[in-house]
Amino acid sequence: MKTRIELISEDQPEEIVVRCYSITDEIQNMISFIENDKKIIGYKRGTAYPLKMSDIYYFEIVDQKAFIYCEKDIYESKMKLYEFEREADGTSFFRASKSLIINADKIDSIKPSLSGRFEVILLNKEKLIVSRQYVRVLKHMIGL
Known part of the structure; x- marks a missing residue:
């Protein structure tokens, strides 16, 4: 693999x-390492917490409120879904439905579900559904 550094103004x-x-x-590990410094602010009981993108399992909108789900904790967010999607652009996050963005690095297993949807089981054993219109994105993210 060739490495090139270009100095800019x-x-x-x-x-x-x-x-x-x-x-x-190997490339995914390099990308994760580079992006490790990117942080998103999550709120819990009025306190702000900087969360590493690599610690986030998924981001979801429920009843017009945004939530950040980590391995064991859930945080509220002031971000809109499209804002989180923009922040996560180029990372291992992908849109899984109209209200859900999943971190592909946190997927443990995948199995087909009803009506062309897929069920994703995360490393923390939580189950999520990927809408059929986003199954192609999921397959691309994990290399299927």
Whole structure:
């Protein structure tokens, strides 16, 4: 694998571009390492907590309120779904339904469900449903 560093002027935004034939475990690990510093603010009982993106299992909208789900804890968020999706762009997160974004790195297993949907079981044993219109995205994210 070839590595190239390009110095730019300070008025240009910094970015990292990964060019690859497919997303291998090695590349996914590098991306996760690079993105490890990105944080999202979650709220619990009036206190703000900075949450690493890599610790988030999924982001969901329920009754017009946003929630961030980690391994054991649930936090409220002031972000809209599209804002979280924009923050998570280029990471292992993918849209799973109109109100749900899942971290593909936290998936333990997948099985087909009713009507072309898929059931995703996360590492913390929580079960989520991927809508049939997003199954193709799921398959792409995990390399099926």
